[in-house]
Amino acid sequence: MIYLDNSSTTRQADEVTALMSEVAREDFGNPSSLHRLGLSAQNRVTLARKQVAKALGATPEEICFNSCGTEGDSTVISGVAESRRHRGNKIITSAVEHPAVLEACARLEHKGFEVVRIPVDGECRIDMERYEAELDERTVLVSVMTVNNETGAVMPVRRMAEAAHAKKILFHTDAVQALGKIPLAGIGADFITVSGHKIHGPKGTGALYIRKGTHLPPLLPGGGQEKNMRSGTENVPGIAGLGEACRLLERESTEKMAAARMYLLEGIREQIPDIRVNSPKDGAASVLNISFLGTRGEVLLHTLEEDEIYVSTGSACSSNKKGRSHVLSAMGLSPKEIEGAIRFSFSRYNTVEEMDVVLGRLTAAVNRFRRLGSFR
Amino acid sequence: MNEKNIFIVRCGEVALKGMNKPYFEKTLAERIRRNLKDYDGVEVKRHEGLIFVRSPKELNSEEIIRQVSRVFGVSSISPAVEAPSDLDAIGETAVEFMKQQIRERGIRTFKVEAKRADKTFPVKSPEIARIIGASVLIGCKVLKVDVHEPDCKLFVDLRRDRTYLYDEKIQGFGGLPLGTNGKGLVLLSGGIDSPVAAWMMAKRGMVIEALHFHSYPYTSPRAQQKVEELAGIVASYCGRMKIHVINLLPIQEQIVQNCPEEETTILVRRFMMRIGERIARRSGCMMLITGENLGQVASQTAEALVVTDACVQMPVMRPLIAMDKVDIMDKAMEIGTYEKSIEPYEDCCTVFLPKHPTTKPRLAQIEASEALLDVEGLVDAAVKSEEIVRIDVG
Numbered sequence: 001m002i003y004l005d006n007s008s009t010t011r012q013a014d015e016v017t018a019l020m021s022e023v024a025r026e027d028f029g030n031p032s033s034l035h036r037l038g039l040s041a042q043n044r045v046t047l048a049r050k051q052v053a054k055a056l057g058a059t060p061e062e063i064c065f066n067s068c069g070t071e072g073d074s075t076v077i078s079g080v081a082e083s084r085r086h087r088g089n090k091i092i093t094s095a096v097e098h099p100a101v102l103e104a105c106a107r108l109e110h111k112g113f114e115v116v117r118i119p120v121d122g123e124c125r126i127d128m129e130r131y132e133a134e135l136d137e138r139t140v141l142v143s144v145m146t147v148n149n150e151t152g153a154v155m156p157v158r159r160m161a162e163a164a165h166a167k168k169i170l171f172h173t174d175a176v177q178a179l180g181k182i183p184l185a186g187i188g189a190d191f192i193t194v195s196g197h198k199i200h201g202p203k204g205t206g207a208l209y210i211r212k213g214t215h216l217p218p219l220l221p222g223g224g225q226e227k228n229m230r231s232g233t234e235n236v237p238g239i240a241g242l243g244e245a246c247r248l249l250e251r252e253s254t255e256k257m258a259a260a261r262m263y264l265l266e267g268i269r270e271q272i273p274d275i276r277v278n279s280p281k282d283g284a285a286s287v288l289n290i291s292f293l294g295t296r297g298e299v300l301l302h303t304l305e306e307d308e309i310y311v312s313t314g315s316a317c318s319s320n321k322k323g324r325s326h327v328l329s330a331m332g333l334s335p336k337e338i339e340g341a342i343r344f345s346f347s348r349y350n351t352v353e354e355m356d357v358v359l360g361r362l363t364a365a366v367n368r369f370r371r372l373g374s375f376r
Numbered sequence: 377m378n379e380k381n382i383f384i385v386r387c388g389e390v391a392l393k394g395m396n397k398p399y400f401e402k403t404l405a406e407r408i409r410r411n412l413k414d415y416d417g418v419e420v421k422r423h424e425g426l427i428f429v430r431s432p433k434e435l436n437s438e439e440i441i442r443q444v445s446r447v448f449g450v451s452s453i454s455p456a457v458e459a460p461s462d463l464d465a466i467g468e469t470a471v472e473f474m475k476q477q478i479r480e481r482g483i484r485t486f487k488v489e490a491k492r493a494d495k496t497f498p499v500k501s502p503e504i505a506r507i508i509g510a511s512v513l514i515g516c517k518v519l520k521v522d523v524h525e526p527d528c529k530l531f532v533d534l535r536r537d538r539t540y541l542y543d544e545k546i547q548g549f550g551g552l553p554l555g556t557n558g559k560g561l562v563l564l565s566g567g568i569d570s571p572v573a574a575w576m577m578a579k580r581g582m583v584i585e586a587l588h589f590h591s592y593p594y595t596s597p598r599a600q601q602k603v604e605e606l607a608g609i610v611a612s613y614c615g616r617m618k619i620h621v622i623n624l625l626p627i628q629e630q631i632v633q634n635c636p637e638e639e640t641t642i643l644v645r646r647f648m649m650r651i652g653e654r655i656a657r658r659s660g661c662m663m664l665i666t667g668e669n670l671g672q673v674a675s676q677t678a679e680a681l682v683v684t685d686a687c688v689q690m691p692v693m694r695p696l697i698a699m700d701k702v703d704i705m706d707k708a709m710e711i712g713t714y715e716k717s718i719e720p721y722e723d724c725c726t727v728f729l730p731k732h733p734t735t736k737p738r739l740a741q742i743e744a745s746e747a748l749l750d751v752e753g754l755v756d757a758a759v760k761s762e763e764i765v766r767i768d769v770g
Contacts, residue, residue, distance in 0.1 A: 302593030372632055 001308040002354045006198070007149050007177060007287055007345035008312055012241075013200040019244045020202060020237040031234050032225070041236045048243025052207050055246040056192060057185020064208045064229040065239050069176040070100035071219070072193030072208040073143070075230075076172045077104040079216040080141040080191075081113060084170070088138035090114045094126055094145070094155070095330040101143050101174055102326075114138075122331050123280040124153035131160060135167045142171045146178035146187070150327040150343060152279045152287025154182060161188035170214070180249045181257075181284045190214050196238065200347070201245030205238040257346040258285035260355050264344060265290075267359040272366055276337055278328060288344045289328075291337040295369040300342055303365040309358055312343045380419075381437055382458055384533070384540055385427040385444055388451025388550050401427070403553040404449040410615075411443045424493065424535060429453075441546055446613055448579045450548030454531075456540045463499065466539050467511030470530060473541050474516050477528050485522035486512065490532040497534060508532055549579055554614050557581030560693060561661035563652055564588050564619065566603045566721070569667025569696055571610050571713040572704055576695040577665050578614035585661055586617060587652050589624040594728075599721035607767040609713050619765045620655050624648070627754050628728050635745040638734045641675045642742060646687045647755065653688045654759045663691045669704065670697050674733035683737045 003011060027044050029037030049060040056063070066072055081091065093105050095117040105115045118131045126144070135142075142164045146157050161171040165188070172191040175184055179194045191214070196205035210216055210229070222231025265288055268275060278289040292300065297313035304311055313325075324338045333341075344358075387404055405427050409420045417432040418440070431440050437455055444453050459469035470488075477483045490504035499507070512519060512530070533540040562574040564586040574584050588603045600621065611617045624644065631643050652664045668676045675684070685692055696704055708714035 298596065299594050302596065306593060372629060 001310070002350075002358060003310050004344045004346065004350065004358065005310045005312045006347040006350075007343065009197045009203065010200045010347050011349065012197075012202060013245060013248055015248060016201055016241045016244045020241040023237040023240045027236065031236065032223070041234075044236055044240045045234055048239045048246075051243035051246045052194075055179065055184070055249055056194070056207075056209050057183070057187075058192075058209050059212065062209050062212055064210060064226045065234065065242070066206045066208055066226075066230050067204055067235070068206045069098070069174060069193050069195035069198075072191075072195070072206050073098070073100040073172075073174055074104045075208060075219045076191045076193065076216065077101065077108065077141065077143060079219065080170055080172070081108050081111075083215060083217055084140035088140045090116065090136070090138040090140065092116045092118065092131065092134050092139055092142045092144075094118045094120065096120050096124060096148050096150075096153075096327040097143070097145055098149055098174055098176070101145070105143070118144075120153075120330055122333075124148055124151040124278075124283075124327070124331055125280065126155055126160075128156065128159070132163055135163060135169060137167070139164075139167070139169050142169055144171075144173060146173045146175040146184070146192075147181060147284045147286070148327060149177045150278075150287070150325060151289045151331075152177075152283035152285075152345075154178075154280075154282065154284055158186070158188045161190075177284070177286065179246075180252070181254055181286045191216070196242040196245055199245045199249060202238045202241040205235060205242040207242065252348045254285040256348055257350065260350045260352055261285055261288050261344070261346050263352045264288060264355040264358060267355065268362070271359060271363050276333070278331065278333070278337075278341060286346050288346075289341060290344075291328075291333065291341045292366050293336065293340055295340045295366055297340055297342050299369055300340075300362070300365050303368070304358075304361055307357075307361050309361055312345070313341060380430040380432060381435070381440070382456045382540070383429040383431070383437075383440060383444065384454045384456050384542065385429060385450055386452045386454075386545075387425070387427065387449060388548075389449075389552060400449070400553060400556060401425075403556055404447070407447045407449065407553050407555075408444055411447055412440065415440070415443075445546055445548040447553075448549055448551040448581065448613065449553035451550050452545040452547050454542040454545050456533075456542035458538045458540050461494065461497065461534055461537060461539045463504070463507055466504075466532060466534070466541070467508055467515075469539075470508050470512050470532070470541055471515030473543075474512050474519065474528070474530065477543065478516060478518060481527070483527035484518060485520050485526045486528045486530055487521060487523050487526040488512070488530045488532060490534065492534050494534060494536040496536075504532060504534060551579035552581035554578060554581060555583055558663075559583040559585065559659075559661045560663045560665045561585050561587055561620075561652055561656040561659070562665040563648060563667075564603055564607060565667070566599055566606060566717065567667065568708050568714065568717040569669060569672075569704055571606050571667075571717065572707050572711065573665050573667040573693075573695050574610050575613060575707075575711050575713075577693060578610070582665075584610070584614055584617055584665070585656075585659055586619040587655055588619050588621050589648060589651075590621065591625040591628060591728075592623055594625060594628075596721050602716065602719055602721055604765060604767060606713055606716050608769070609711070609716060611767050611769045613711070616769060617767045618659070619767060620659070621763045621765055622651060622758050623761060624758070627758060630749055630754060632728055634748045637730045638732055639737065639742060639745050640728055640730045641733045642680055642683060642737045643745060644728075645675045645680070645684050646742070646746070647751075647758070649684055649688045649692070650751070650755050651758050653690050654755065655762065656690060658759075663693050664688065665693045665695070667696055668694045669699060669701070672701065674735050677735045679736045679738075683739050683742050686739055 027041045029041040031042035049063050053060045053063050109115045116134050119127050157173050164171040170190045173189040174193045176195045180199045190211045192209035194207050197203040218229050220231050225231050274293040276291040328338045405420050405422050412418045419430045421428050457473050459465045488505040488509040490501045492501045528543050560582045564570045578584050607617050627647050
């Protein structure tokens with residue numbers, strides 16, 4: 001199997017699985033319990049909090065565990081809207097955010113907020129001029145992702161955060177696709193969303209960084225866990241797994257990923273004509289998005305699947321919907337270009353050797369489709 | 377009162393079957409028993425042209441009614457109470473029954489209708505109704521008679537040994553018991569029409585097998601998953617089902633490369649029929665069933681249907697042929713397949729769609745195009761590649 005759909009989800013690292021089953025077996029206590037079992041469970045959570053904090057360049061007190069990226073995004077967007085309503089009703093985001101952000105903003109729009117979605121160009125670069133012009137005294141929050149999930153484009157989050165802070169505006173970034181791919185320390189955001197399953201950690205785990213001194217109302221009221229930010233008994237094995245996944249990131253660089261990606265890109269450029277590379281040159285090492293003109297991405301996907309090569313068309317979250325990728329649309333791609341788009345997304349487990357296999361199968365699949373299509 | 381809940385099940389058309397009547401009734405009782413097999417202590421018995429279901433009090437009546445009313449051949453079902461066939465006893469039971477209706481439904485007016493199946497009983501039907509009505513008026517002071525629009529119409533069904541009282545008739549689907557009318561092979565696409573077609577033939581007693589074509593990798597594996605789930609819904613009416621699954625892509629590729637574009641659909645359609653006939657013969661199905669509907673799409677014009685039929689010997693049943701699309705959709709909603717059918721995975725019919733399909737194909741022209749292909753070889757290979765999926769009641 002060659003798994004190139006790591007932006008959808010990743011294979012859980014064996015170390016993570018081993019640790020989680022150990023925690024589930026041995027330290028099954030409730031961290032809130034006063035007895036020894038409670039304490040040992042709490043220690044697991046404390047260790048994980050340090051590990052996640054380190055990966056984000058934060059202090060442990062700034063980390064709140066939750067269930068996923070979507071929860072983190074929603075907590076911040078609805079929370080800031082609620083707590084800063086008296087200051088203004090405008091939220092700035094980008095046109096290429098994950099649905100978790102776009103839909104949370106759309107919901108606020110129905111409640112009377114003004115939502116500005118900053119456009120991007122054909123290489124998924126955000127329009128900074130427009131962005132800076134939109135920052136005004138009515139704006140309460142900016143939410144822009146660190147790395148785009150479909151193209152791998154890296155957004156200038158640090159500069160954007162500085163510009164927002166100059167106007168006393170809070171800044172959130174969804175860094176689900178960025179963790180482990182680009183450094184997050186010093187990125188300057190007030191809130192950072194991350195998720196476990198994109199970094200070989202467990203599904204159903206996530207963390208939210210909340211800058212010290214920033215107030216945010218909780219999404220769920222309840223027993224007061226996570227300093228009252230996220231009530232509900234802690235998912236101790238999941239949290240431990242998330243911490244372990246962050247620890248494992250330390251020993252890895254993105255070089256292997258980048259090498260596999262570059263090898264595949266060059267091979268495609270040599271062997272397959274009529275393509276459009278949708279990922280920017282300076283994008284993250286984890287994503288390569290290419291349109292094979294005159295083909296249908298989904299057919300290529302199923303053809304590759306027959307050889308146990310797994311890729312994706314657009315983002316997994318929208319592949320079931322009839323609509324075309326909103327990200328590629330926002331970049332101005334034509335319907336034909338969008339229809340032929342494939343996303344290859346990499347992890348530390350991919351190798352250059354695998355890319356030779358992918359190249360061969362992919363070239364055959366594209367040729368087969370184009371040959372059939374040429375009869376029409 | 378009785379220890380068990382009683383349900384009177386009427387068999388409708390089965391009763392018209394003359395010499396075959398016992399066979400149909402027996403099969404129907406068997407089908408009802410099968411639908412109730414997961415419920416302990418339920419009895420299903422035939423008696424005087426009716427079927428009586430008795431279930432322990434603790435079982436939910438709604439559940440029993442739902443399971444029985446979906447059996448093909450059942451025209452209606454009534455939850456009932458019973459009494460000895462004696463006017464005093466019937467009167468007492470009627471009072472009890474009506475008191476319950478007052479408590480549960482707050483009825484204030486009623487009317488009695490009586491039927492004397494036992495003609496030797498000395499009192500005639502209108503008189504029975506009058507006597508029981510009088511007992512109810514005495515026993516339930518709040519009730520008044522209203523012969524035009526009563527809140528509750530009490531039926532008294534007087535038979536030789538027992539008398540049954542009930543006030544509602546829940547309609548079943550009618551039709552004939554499954555297994556009394558041979559076996560057919562339905563071409564099941566995953567759209568709205570074909571599951572309805574299969575259901576309608578099953579309703580007339582036909583056992584169903586299904587044939588599904590896909591074009592993987594041009595279609596998604598989820599499309600097949602969807603067809604299996606649809607078949608599960610159909611199977612909930614007509615029992616476990618076998619789906620023959622065949623990849624049509626090799627044939628579609630040949631057609632696209634060798635034949636005129638505008639004929640693609642009709643050519644593919646004829647291959648489906650040929651393969652269908654071969655599979656049907658092999659699995660003991662005596663006819664093909666399709667969801668085709670006159671004029672709905674290019675392959676379903678009168679001319680196209682004639683050309684399609686010309687390639688097979690076996691009769692092709694098209695139960696939806698003269699229905700309007702909205703009526704087919706209503707039926708799909710009624711039987712519960714609609715929501716599943718409209719899930720948006722491509723089925724193989726939408727792949728390789730020509731821009732301007734021919735709507736008035738001529739047989740000679742189509743046969744000329746097929747002469748460019750190795751028809752027998754392609755059909756053989758397709759039949760050999762068949763995979764079988766068994767669908768349990770969903």
